[in-house]
Amino acid sequence: MLDQNALDELFDVLARYVRMRDRAAHRTFRTPDGDVESAAFKCLFHLARQPMRARELAESLHAEPSSVSRYVAELVDLGFVRREADPADGRATLLVITDIGRERVAAMRAVRRHAMDRAMTDWTDDELRTLVRLLGRFVDAAEPLFAPSGDKPGSLEDLMKGRA
Amino acid sequence: MLDQNALDELFDVLARYVRMRDRAAHRTFRTPDGDVESAAFKCLFHLARQPMRARELAESLHAEPSSVSRYVAELVDLGFVRREADPADGRATLLVITDIGRERVAAMRAVRRHAMDRAMTDWTDDELRTLVRLLGRFVDAAEPLFAPSGDKPGSLEDLMKGRA
DNA sequence: GCAATTGATTGCATTCCGCAACTAATTGCA
């Protein structure tokens, strides 16, 4: 049995992060004077890793294909993503990030790196890597719990509904 | 200069968490068959710590007073929160969590504890506490960056807009 | 005692997004 208070705290601090991030998104990404980041930009980080089809992208985003369809339309309009025929399946299209899409990802990362690097002057690389490793493990563990329950018992959804 | 790749990874894994959590919220907390958790429930965790006024609650949530006003109205309707006169200021009302509000918080925590405890069987308390500590430090460091920039330079917002 | 301040609420508009219905292309099998 894990330290239950620590678990509570973990969710509290995660909630704190989520909230402040959402808030920043609503402020920052709203005011348009050129190019502002909508929700669609999430896709770029995934597509920067490798080209994929819309459905795969939806899965890796934990999103509905319909949402992804809208994201992609926007990113294609902006020139950040290009549609290519999928040689393996005529129905499908491969989504490929363009050069300026890749530049945009790099720019977004640079902003974050720059800001965080200055805000985390008291951190060692070791601490940072430990955080990444542990948080990664946590998210991996939590992922199935948050997934649509289907038949599998034990999801948060089940627990919420008193089924388990 | 911190490990830049680790920073990128950190944001990636955070994005992963945010996304899966949002998705679960959109699914789970929607279908109503009695009591479903809307966004208003965030407040309960804060009010469980101590009574406060709406404006304070807004600040601790990083939210607009208008949103909080709506949250509170809902929670009062549900009987989870009670409005009390603030002895210090006649205009203000103190928001106080009720007994059933507190029960509800406990129930929500129990669900999470139960699910996570089973999903994290390979964790030691030490690892968990380290995660909580490091993530807490990270969020503390990130908080000012995500805040409305006002005049202070160096916020993410400024960086986004090319001002810094 | 009245203007300025402050706490809170409401109206409005926008974004996000899931679900369901639909189109188009492909595949599988009789």
Place this chain on the structure above:
DNA sequence: TGCAATTAGTTGCGGAATGCAATCAATTGC
């Protein structure tokens, strides 16, 4: 070969969340 079943993707629709601006109400400070 041809048609039903499958699969990729898109669009329509509605609901939830929430920021901003305007407003109301009570208080405080000359």
